Amino acid sequence: PPIVDAIRLAIRDSPALAGVTIELPQAGVYDDSVDGSPDPDAGAENMRQIAADPHYVAVIGPYNSFVAEAAIPIANARLLTRSA
Numbered sequence: 001p002p003i004v005d006a007i008r009l010a011i012r013d014s015p016a017l018a019g020v021t022i023e024l025p026q027a028g029v030y031d032d033s034v035d036g037s038p039d040p041d042a043g044a045e046n047m048r049q050i051a052a053d054p055h056y057v058a059v060i061g062p063y064n065s066f067v068a069e070a071a072i073p074i075a076n077a078r079l080l081t082r083s084a
Contacts, residue, residue, distance in 0.1 A: 004029050007060055028056075032067050043067035044074055051078035 004024070011022050030050070032043035043062050050056050051074055059075065062068050 032062050038064040040070035044070040047071035047074040
């Protein structure tokens with residue numbers, strides 16, 4: 001929760017976003033942990049769900065680099081199919 005709150009604050013206070021409203025609903029916050037520990041498989045599944053939803057335009061995270069290693073190829077594959 002502290003990281004999510006920090007992201008919400010950064011979005012809200014960014015001078016680059018003056019006049020733009022960006023929502024970060026609770027449904028858009030994904031947890032990549034299993035039993036309290038970061039899990040690459042959970043992160044990959046989260047990215048599959050995000051990549052399949054056309055409402056998402058950006059992703060912040062994941063927090064752990066080893067989770068990102070599992071999620072980034074999924075995001076990149078989706079990006080390539082959208083630009084084709």
